[in-house]
Amino acid sequence: MTPWIQPAADDPFGLHNLPLCATRDGWVGVRAGDLVLNLAAAEEAGLVDAGGAFTGAPNLNRFLAAGRPTWTRVRAQLTDLFTGGVTGTVEQHLHPVDGVALALPFEVADYVDFYSSEQHANNLSAIFRPDAPSLLPNWKSLPIGYHGRAGTVVVSGTDIPRPQGQRKAPDEERPSYGPSRRLDVEAELGFVVGAPSVPSKGAIAVDDFREHVFGAVLVNDWSARDIQAWEYQPLGPFLGKSFATSVSPWVVPLDALEPAKVAAVVQDPPVLPYLAESERYSYDIRCEIRWNGTLVSRPPYAGIYWTPAQQLAHLTANGAWARTGDLYASGTISGDTPEQTGSFIERTWNGAQPVRLDDGMTRSFLLDGDTVTISATGWCTGGAVVGFGEVTGTVVTQV
Ligand SMILES: O=C(O)/C=C/C(=O)CC(=O)CC(=O)O
Ligand SMILES: [Ca+2]
Numbered sequence: 001m002t003p004w005i006q007p008a009a010d011d012p013f014g015l016h017n018l019p020l021c022a023t024r025d026g027w028v029g030v031r032a033g034d035l036v037l038n039l040a041a042a043e044e045a046g047l048v049d050a051g052g053a054f055t056g057a058p059n060l061n062r063f064l065a066a067g068r069p070t071w072t073r074v075r076a077q078l079t080d081l082f083t084g085g086v087t088g089t090v091e092q093h094l095h096p097v098d099g100v101a102l103a104l105p106f107e108v109a110d111y112v113d114f115y116s117s118e119q120h121a122n123n124l125s126a127i128f129r130p131d132a133p134s135l136l137p138n139w140k141s142l143p144i145g146y147h148g149r150a151g152t153v154v155v156s157g158t159d160i161p162r163p164q165g166q167r168k169a170p171d172e173e174r175p176s177y178g179p180s181r182r183l184d185v186e187a188e189l190g191f192v193v194g195a196p197s198v199p200s201k202g203a204i205a206v207d208d209f210r211e212h213v214f215g216a217v218l219v220n221d222w223s224a225r226d227i228q229a230w231e232y233q234p235l236g237p238f239l240g241k242s243f244a245t246s247v248s249p250w251v252v253p254l255d256a257l258e259p260a261k262v263a264a265v266v267q268d269p270p271v272l273p274y275l276a277e278s279e280r281y282s283y284d285i286r287c288e289i290r291w292n293g294t295l296v297s298r299p300p301y302a303g304i305y306w307t308p309a310q311q312l313a314h315l316t317a318n319g320a321w322a323r324t325g326d327l328y329a330s331g332t333i334s335g336d337t338p339e340q341t342g343s344f345i346e347r348t349w350n351g352a353q354p355v356r357l358d359d360g361m362t363r364s365f366l367l368d369g370d371t372v373t374i375s376a377t378g379w380c381t382g383g384a385v386v387g388f389g390e391v392t393g394t395v396v397t398q399v
């Protein structure tokens, strides 16, 4: 039998990926090559069995809640379906990806943002706190993070109104209220909790990461640096980051990322037992940031200091339970060089070294009308690539 879909071996959305989405037409889907299968229709037609989690589902939450055994079973069914041969019944549920209007793939329960790239932490410390030690004493003991605002997580393509707020530059005597003058981005990877934890049992063991997390999305944690700098001490980020957080429409399964696993950096000093993984790994995921189309940075995820398994163990370590739809982000991904930084405050060193875009204009922070697109691919042993697609957004004037 001829497989009804044969993506090229180097297709980032080949059958080794199978990322899931939700659509504005109210059905959930899976991508294979340049096609999207309507999973609700496929389940109703008996082509796939997720225990009803796809049928009539406006987003992925029901499927996410079903847990690892269902995720594994459905992934195998989809692979069989896609390689098993052409049938008319399958074909009628396929849509060219360009014609599908993508929505927020899941309803976000809680949103947490970490701060786990050592290079990023060093850079921000040098910029915000030049007289303080580069890493605060707790940084290598626990993954620093804060609880963000779930209700303002938006899907890629959503316009971002320039936030307003209180800001006070160091040379200003008094704070004033108005549009942010230092609007920035943060390129991050976001992990999506599927199977919840049991409230009375509390903490998720660091080795149980894959039992709870279904997959990953790209995140742009838009950040107003002037609002942030004035408000954040001593309680941390608040309005400087809560106005909008963009995510990519495709949720890439952890299963697709298995072949992109790489050893994670060695942690020194050793971590406490609840953060010690029996197998410690990161993923070889490489991001690209485009500012009005110009490639300005390539942040590498592989070198992240705190892994998503450690982040989940830590965020539940006090007994807080995790819910279906919880989203936790890696923290800004920055590598060793300016061309690998995950934010513009780092890329332009707080505006001191503006970047030149292909249209000849220079930029330090975002102007109204600017579009930022973050894309990423996972690089697998054997050469396959796993596409995340992109998360994009355009800054508009707040009216
Ligand atoms: O170091 C600071 O004061 C600020 C850090 C950030 O703004 C980064 C943040 O939101 C966490 C992260 O993305 O790594
Ligand atoms: Ca962030």
Ligand SMILES: [Mg+2]
Pocket (backbone or CB within 6 Å): 148, 221, 222, 241, 242, 243, 244, 245
């Ligand atoms: Mg945010």
